[in-house]
Amino acid sequence: MSEARYWHLQDDGKMVCELCPRHCTLTDGQSGFCFVRARQGARMELTTYGRSSGFCVDPIEKKPLNHFYPGTSVLSFGTAGCNLACKFCQNWDISKSRQMERIAEQADPETIARAALRAGCRSVAYTYNDPVIFAEYAVDTALACRQLGIASVAVTAGYMELEPAAWFFSHMDAANVDLKAFSETFYHRLTGGHLQPVLDLLKYLACETDVWVELTTLLIPGCNDSDPELDALTRWVVREMGSEVPIHFTAFHPDWQMREWSRTPIETLLRARRIALDNGVRFAYVGNVNDWRGAST
Numbered sequence: 437m438s439e440a441r442y443w444h445l446q447d448d449g450k451m452v453c454e455l456c457p458r459h460c461t462l463t464d465g466q467s468g469f470c471f472v473r474a475r476q477g478a479r480m481e482l483t484t485y486g487r488s489s490g491f492c493v494d495p496i497e498k499k500p501l502n503h504f505y506p507g508t509s510v511l512s513f514g515t516a517g518c519n520l521a522c523k524f525c526q527n528w529d530i531s532k533s534r535q536m537e538r539i540a541e542q543a544d545p546e547t548i549a550r551a552a553l554r555a556g557c558r559s560v561a562y563t564y565n566d567p568v569i570f571a572e573y574a575v576d577t578a579l580a581c582r583q584l585g586i587a588s589v590a591v592t593a594g595y596m597e598l599e600p601a602a603w604f605f606s607h608m609d610a611a612n613v614d615l616k617a618f619s620e621t622f623y624h625r626l627t628g629g630h631l632q633p634v635l636d637l638l639k640y641l642a643c644e645t646d647v648w649v650e651l652t653t654l655l656i657p658g659c660n661d662s663d664p665e666l667d668a669l670t671r672w673v674v675r676e677m678g679s680e681v682p683i684h685f686t687a688f689h690p691d692w693q694m695r696e697w698s699r700t701p702i703e704t705l706l707r708a709r710r711i712a713l714d715n716g717v718r719f720a721y722v723g724n725v726n727d728w729r730g731a732s733t
């Protein structure tokens with residue numbers, strides 16, 4: 437366990453987490469919605485610090501990042517838990533895990549950095565579950581990586597308050613951020629979160645940092661794939677982030693609480709790409725429908 441940042445104590449003695457827009461209030465011994473940030477007396481602990489749910493060497497294009505050291509390998513790892521509750525989660529065995537056995541592998545930041553170097557990786561990716569909730573562990577690993585000339589990549593849903601985000605992303609070199617839809621209804625009903633904080637974070641990353649950003653939108657039939665929504669989403673990206681920000685459209689497969697839903701047809705991905713290009717997005721990609729794991733949280 438390690439002490440966590442970004443919280444305060446209220447006058448009534450409750451602890452408020454300031455890391456993500458959920459602002460969980462915790463009494464002693466309680467964990468937040470993400471399950472991994474927990475109050476112990478007058479401090480907050482990150483219970484997954486130094487523990488990983490697994491490692492994998494991937495091509496960087498699988499994150500997906502097509503414009504960040506293309507052709508190189510990345511060491512991917514994650515922990516457990518998540519601060520969203522996506523009914524369509526494609527990594528639910530990790531993100532919904534509340535069993536610490538799932539993250540039994542001990543891995544301190546220096547060990548991860550050295551392992552990446554040994555494996556010939558140009559970067560380390562904080563992925564599988566959202567690194568926002570294990571920010572202290574990811575940042576310490578990023579610092580160890582920088583010492584060895586290895587870059588850091590956050591694969592995230594971008595559901596984070598801006599003050600901790602400024603600290604977190606100052607240690608990241610690249611990010612793939614999910615823009616899961618362009619409607620508050622979708623975010624509210626299918627993720628348990630809200631759209632505006634994600635848009636605020638994306639604008640911040642594009643306008644006020646040097647982090648290389650690419651976006652991913654997982655298209656779910658009938659939920660976020662209409663022409664008007666894709667038109668509005670891609671226009672917003674060009675207007676607020678710029679035409680050089682690549683967008684990856686990826687395919688949903690039935691999973692977690694949406695097992696009865698149909699898969700995304702390739703025609704939908706190609707239609708989304710066409711809309712993006714017509715609206716001025718310079719790089720719009722169609723994800724491999726079979727290569728979903730680890731591509732996006």
Ligand code: SF4
Nearest residue numbers: 453456459460468470
């Ligand atoms: S990071 Fe976790 S504990 Fe903090 S507000 Fe978000 S869900 Fe709650």
